[in-house]
Amino acid sequence: MGNSVVLSLSTKIYKNKNIISNQIDGETVIMRIEENDYFQLDETGTYIWNIIDKPISVIEISDKIIEHFGISREQSENDMLNFINELSRKKIVITGD
């Protein structure tokens, strides 16, 4: 798997091992060790963060989000692709088919 930022629903993602994270009150703070910077994930981001220890496709994540948060497929898939693109661009997640 490389670090492609061209995503499709079949793209699989998982956490970059050079990232450490902490959770508090349903939210997550992640740290990129090499860059020494931090990001905060909200409740939805935290939900995704908790299910990407192993490679999982965008569509599988989307299905889980639809079930968990009760949102529409269209909204879920758009939000997911934007969010994962951002994580991938920052090398917080590894992506690949």
Added chain:
Amino acid sequence: MSAVQRVCLSCGRCCDGSIFTHANFKEHDYNNSDLINYFPEIKNQKLLSLPCRLFTSKCPVYNETRPQICQTFKCRVLHNIENGIYGEARAEELVAMLHNLVGEYRQKFEIFQNFDDNLSLSENHEALLNNKKVRKAVHVQLQFATLKFFIKKHFEKN
């Protein structure tokens, strides 16, 4: 005692240097002789360094003479109780989380060096970052960032 006072007293993180490094003395404080006994530095300083030297696990002068800012400052949690945004139980939960975060921070910090109780948490953190013997205390840094995010979201005023 009101819910705001109970929660405020159970927290104390404004006073112990976990949230702030300094507090501003106000005009009213400069003429308060009782206060000058506690804080003689009022005569020549505008800032009270934190941790407050009177503070132990609680403010021992909560109902007595305190600097004006200590009497009037309300963090976001206290504002939210006052404005009915959430109740005392949620406020206590947030204070407990803050206590845990600070405790975990100190635990991780003390793997590398002793925590100086005369300095604020941020000043201790800076000292750790400047310690050339410490290569990369990433878990302390993450804990510090988590604490700061949590404080910003729940305790700092808008």
